[in-house]
Amino acid sequence: MLTVTSVNVNGLRAAAKKGFVEWLAGTSADAVCLQEVRAEAAQLPEEVRAPDGWFTAHAPAAAKGRAGVSLYTRREPDRVQVGFGSSEFDGSGRYIEADLPGVTVASLYLPSGEVGTDRQDEKVRFMDEFLPYLQELKVRAAADGREVVVCGDWNIAHQQADLKNWKTNQKNSGFLPEERAWLTRVFEEAEYVDVVRSLHPDQEGPYSWWSYRGRAFDNDSGWRIDYQVATPGLARRAVKAFVERAATHGERWSDHAPVTAVYEL
Numbered sequence: 001m002l003t004v005t006s007v008n009v010n011g012l013r014a015a016a017k018k019g020f021v022e023w024l025a026g027t028s029a030d031a032v033c034l035q036e037v038r039a040e041a042a043q044l045p046e047e048v049r050a051p052d053g054w055f056t057a058h059a060p061a062a063a064k065g066r067a068g069v070s071l072y073t074r075r076e077p078d079r080v081q082v083g084f085g086s087s088e089f090d091g092s093g094r095y096i097e098a099d100l101p102g103v104t105v106a107s108l109y110l111p112s113g114e115v116g117t118d119r120q121d122e123k124v125r126f127m128d129e130f131l132p133y134l135q136e137l138k139v140r141a142a143a144d145g146r147e148v149v150v151c152g153d154w155n156i157a158h159q160q161a162d163l164k165n166w167k168t169n170q171k172n173s174g175f176l177p178e179e180r181a182w183l184t185r186v187f188e189e190a191e192y193v194d195v196v197r198s199l200h201p202d203q204e205g206p207y208s209w210w211s212y213r214g215r216a217f218d219n220d221s222g223w224r225i226d227y228q229v230a231t232p233g234l235a236r237r238a239v240k241a242f243v244e245r246a247a248t249h250g251e252r253w254s255d256h257a258p259v260t261a262v263y264e265l
Contacts, residue, residue, distance in 0.1 A: 037068030061093030
């Protein structure tokens with residue numbers, strides 16, 4: 001079995017003080033993908049930077065205090081790669097991948113965007129570069145007899161079932177028609193599979209992000225923007241996928257919840 005968890009930690013140093021360390025000590029995951037770390041490795045406490053029983057790889061952003069992705073694996077990866085060959089984005093702390101036996105596991109933090117601003121333009125440029133890479137990665141992995149799972153905060157809700165208030169968000173970044181169409185291309189043209197949705201085809205959500213504003217968490221007024229996107233061969237072996245939603249608002253250590261999938265290899 002291979003258990004993979006993905007979570008946007010909303011600042012790893014802050015999350016470590018609120019329960020991430022305890023969560024990591026208790027997880028049964030074989031690989032953990034983190035996004036929005038917002039720290040360089042040297043800034044992290046030892047129990048977070050290199051916890052016992054884990055091999056860690058960190059890819060901070062050149063812009064301090066922004067983005068950042070990390071990978072924690074129970075066994076030492078055969079290969080680690082930061083970035084996907086982009087002159088603009090490889091130093092932005094948005095992508096890291098590692099080869100484990102038979103599978104490449106990646107952590108992705110796709111730009112969030114904001115309509116009418118440079119941030120949305122950045123998001124579009126990222127998507128334009130990243131889709132061809134996903135296709136290339138799939139082909140390269142298949143040639144090596146490997147499967148792929150790209151975990152992370154994709155910052156797009158694909159379907160109406162993926163966010164509670166979809167009607168009022170149709171002109172907002174994260175649920176724009178062109179963003180949703182791009183994610184459809186990931187699933188149809190690049191032939192990757194949304195693992196959680198494949199196992200829960202008729203469920204609203206399960207949501208993975210709730211705003212800290214108002215009572216979004218208590219009302220389960222959330223978004224499903226954190227995905228495990230896998231090659232078909234691996235997706236077929238997924239036996240379970242779920243969101244590790246905190247029991248109460250006060251027990252959260254991020255505004256996102258971990259998304260976990262179990263694969264039978």
